Amino acid sequence: MAVPSFNFGTGNWEIEFWLRMLDFTSNYGTVVGNATSSFVSSSFYIMVFGDGVPQTDVRRKLAVGGFSAITGSNVYEAAGNPLCLSDVMPQGKLEHIVVNKVGSLVRIWQNGALKGSGTSNAAWNFEANGLLLGRNGWDGNASFLSAAIVDMKVRTVPIRTAAFTPPAAPAIGLLREGSAIGTNHPSYDAVCNGGVAVASVGFAGYRYPTDGAGGTRLAAGLCGSSAPQADATISEASGLLGRDLEFGGPGVYPFTVEGLPDSQKARVTLLRARDKLVVREAWSTASGTGEFTGLDLATKFIAVAQDPAGLMHPCGAEHFPKLPGGAP
Structure with a gap:
């Protein structure tokens, strides 16, 4: 079962999801990134900067950017790293996030309000050498996201172009507060275009075939366990979240x-x-x-x-x- 394509090229795109940060110990906790082994021209990311980065003004903020995120010049562009930033992300609270690109304008929406924007004419491909959700390929363990990514929707026709009222928060259990689950950073390699997504570290989820608004949808949540989980295939048929084995589904x-x-x-x-x-x-x-x-x-x-x-x-x-x- 294929997961949604994150290779958008120079066209419009939108990624919408809920994010609940557990901690900020990873310097570059990545929500969406690619598997390039070094930070080079094909590197793009959506990530939360942690407490250990030297730039104090970006700590605990969601960032969008890449190696050459402005023009796609194949030359490092400091202004595109990051291209735009959110407000400070709270700890332990669900935040509704939309990142989209309309024309050359890239924007971050947090709880329905516009928080950051930047201009980009680059070709955005989060799948270069493999799509990664929950980490990236160039920062190693420093990129592991300690958070829950929930109900991710991917569109090539953005629907968030002005301030909006966020949808109701998902009615699912996400984390057991105070448990050791925070040591298990959710991370899986998503093989696109006909493949499957494999969860290998404390992560369970499923894929929806549509979001009802012209896009595809991927939903996921952390398993309620303090130990890493066995590998599991994420597909349309699995239909269970780790915290709702009796009633969970798509x-x-x-x-x-x-x-x-x-x-x-x-x-x-x-x-x-x-x-x-x-x-x-x-x-x-x-x-x-x-x-x-x-x-x-x-x-x-x-x-x-x-x-x-x-x-x-x-x-x-x-x-x-x-x-x-x-x-x-």
Whole structure:
């Protein structure tokens, strides 16, 4: 099962994901990079600078750049390393991140707000000598990312071009706080264009075929263990996150709560249909819409909502989840 292509050339592209930093001990904790063994012309990255880098102004910030990220000149361009930066990333908190390139403008969006931008006419290829998620090929152990990368979406038609409201955070368990899992930096070599992605260090995940907005989607989370996990193939069929072996999968369950008072939100509870076991809870938007994500496609669920004012009886709907962007 192929993972999304990260070889964008000089065209437009967008990578959207959730990131939860566990620590900043790696100087160059890489989210997306390539496998070139030295920092040369084909090197591109999306990374978080750690506490050990000498430039104090970039520490704990998400960065986008490369060896020749401005013009693709095959000559080192200091201004492209990094090309742009986010605000300081918090520790232990999910942050919604979008990195995209529209025309020659490369931008970082953090929680829906524009935080950094730069100009680039280079050909962006994160797959040079192999795509790496969770590390890069030239910084060795200093590039291992101590974080969870969740629900990554890859598009060649960017949809984030102005300030926006981020989607609801994924309703999945990510890390056991205080455990030794932080010693296991998530890292896997992703073989593109017909290959598979292999998780080799404390990492589990799965791939969605679509994100519902013209792109592909890769979702992943850390395993709940303090020891490295055995190698595992990440494919569309695996469908389980390390922290949700019973209900996890690629399915989504969208819902709409009707009849809400103006500007009111409803608390929605998701139950397993056969025994009414509570699986997820979420708030709707003010317009009553929302969705539960990361669900097993073969399990039927019931979504139950209650009028926040207590004037009407609770209402519910029973369905199987669907693939993102697909029919119910």
